[in-house]
Amino acid sequence: MTNPTTTLGNGAAAEAGDVPANAMADGVETSATPRHHLLDLDDLSSAEITELLDSAEGMLEITGRDVRKTPALRGKTIITMFFENSTRTRVSFEQAGKIMGADVINVTASASSVSKGESLLNTVKTLQAMQIDALVVRHPHSGAPYFISNHTDAAVVNAGDGTHAHPTQSLLDLFTVRNHVGDMSGKKIAIVGDVLYSRVARSNIIAFQKMGAEVTVSCPNTLIPDEWQLGSTLGDETGFGGLRLANNVDEAVDSADVVMALRIQQERQDAGHLPSLREYSDRWGINSARMALANDDALLMHPGPMNEGVEIASDVAHGAQSVVEEQVRNGVAVRMAVLYALCAPGKSTRIANSDSNAGDEA
Ligand code: CP
Numbered sequence: 001m002t003n004p005t006t007t008l009g010n011g012a013a014a015e016a017g018d019v020p021a022n023a024m025a026d027g028v029e030t031s032a033t034p035r036h037h038l039l040d041l042d043d044l045s046s047a048e049i050t051e052l053l054d055s056a057e058g059m060l061e062i063t064g065r066d067v068r069k070t071p072a073l074r075g076k077t078i079i080t081m082f083f084e085n086s087t088r089t090r091v092s093f094e095q096a097g098k099i100m101g102a103d104v105i106n107v108t109a110s111a112s113s114v115s116k117g118e119s120l121l122n123t124v125k126t127l128q129a130m131q132i133d134a135l136v137v138r139h140p141h142s143g144a145p146y147f148i149s150n151h152t153d154a155a156v157v158n159a160g161d162g163t164h165a166h167p168t169q170s171l172l173d174l175f176t177v178r179n180h181v182g183d184m185s186g187k188k189i190a191i192v193g194d195v196l197y198s199r200v201a202r203s204n205i206i207a208f209q210k211m212g213a214e215v216t217v218s219c220p221n222t223l224i225p226d227e228w229q230l231g232s233t234l235g236d237e238t239g240f241g242g243l244r245l246a247n248n249v250d251e252a253v254d255s256a257d258v259v260m261a262l263r264i265q266q267e268r269q270d271a272g273h274l275p276s277l278r279e280y281s282d283r284w285g286i287n288s289a290r291m292a293l294a295n296d297d298a299l300l301m302h303p304g305p306m307n308e309g310v311e312i313a314s315d316v317a318h319g320a321q322s323v324v325e326e327q328v329r330n331g332v333a334v335r336m337a338v339l340y341a342l343c344a345p346g347k348s349t350r351i352a353n354s355d356s357n358a359g360d361e362a
Contacts, residue, residue: 035048035341037149038168038338038342039145039149041165041167041170042165042206046212053174056333056337059336060330060333063333069101070099070100074101076343077102077103078103078132078136078343079106081107081112081127082107083109084138088305088328089138089160093157093335095335096332096336096339097134097339102339120148121147125151128152132154133154134339134343135155135156135157137158137159138160141161142162142163142165143161144161145157155343160199166203169200169203170203170207172331172335173204173301173303176330180299184211188256188258189256189258190218190259190260192217192219192261192262193261193262193311194264194265195217195224197223198262200262204260214242215242216244217244218245218246218248220280222274223273229245230245230246231246232245249286249290253286255295256298258301259291261301263303263305281309285311286313288313288316304324306324
């Protein structure tokens with residue numbers, strides 16, 4: 001699912017205030033068309049991803065200051081529109097916008113006119129009429145941010161759509177890993193959990209592979225696409241060429257540089273995708289014994305929210321190898337970099353979005 005007009009801009013930075021130079025670098029000429037939205041990572045090059053991560057380094061410096069303020073996005077209006085619950089993503093986008101001086105307005109479906117039956121299209125048109133600059137959207141339907149991007153001049157950021165993508169989560173995960181290991185080429189990433197339904201899994205497989213890492217997944221047979229076989233390596237025709245499907249979790253985490261546990265949606269158990277949660281924990285849960293199979297300095301990650309005692313044991317979730325809180329902290333810097341790239345003066349292209357391949361069914 002790509003959108004050729006979906007882009008992240010490299011235009012000239014202007015009036016950026018005291019944003020560090022590396023946060024506002026114009027970067028390399030990586031895309032034929034300036035980017036206006038961030039809907040997925042699948043059409044971003046590794047150079048574009050690197051540029052965003054470099055920008056986030058400068059943003060991280062700002063978040064560590066006593067006075068965390070820069071006027072980089074002063075006068076801009078950012079709407080966060082969440083049709084699903086969120087703690088990390090919504091708050092960090094709000095914080096990111098406010099640190100850069102933007103006005104940030106939060107809209108939740110339950111407190112908006114959506115609850116009175118207003119359509120997504122009319123909601124977007126209503127917000128568009130208020131001259132907004134960016135719309136950060138989380139929606140239970142895959143493709144909804146693409147639909148929205150076709151009906152607004154604002155920059156659209158996908159904050160998680162259905163089972164499809166969670167691009168800023170992946171960017172913050174890459175940023176966290178890069179800060180520990182540097183070049184990710186050849187690093188072994190083990191992702192354990194719900195590969196079939198997890199937007200984080202899909203985005204992270206794509207993201208880490210783009211950066212040259214070797215990704216292995218482990219999950220129950222019921223939580224991978226039907227045509228995938230445990231014990232195999234996927235071919236390029238799948239779009240995930242080189243992805244290894246481990247026979248079991250011990251095989252996946254063996255010698256890993258990064259172990260990432262995914263949240264298991266408890267409703268999967270009711271749908272017959274899982275044995276009991278206890279059995280899931282025994283067979284796929286990340287615990288100290290499994291972390292001992294990974295490299296000594298392996299990082300333990302989880303996108304959150306965590307089900308401690310199910311997909312991750314409490315002692316390792318809060319142990320020395322865990323970077324879970326660092327992921328959350330880095331999320332603010334990464335989202336600052338994304339908002340800056342899309343909304344800073346001279347960066348927003350306000351192009352017409354006429355040729356998205358997403359349907360209007362959302
Ligand atoms: N990782 C993540 O998306 O968390 P939230 O649902 O709390 O935003």
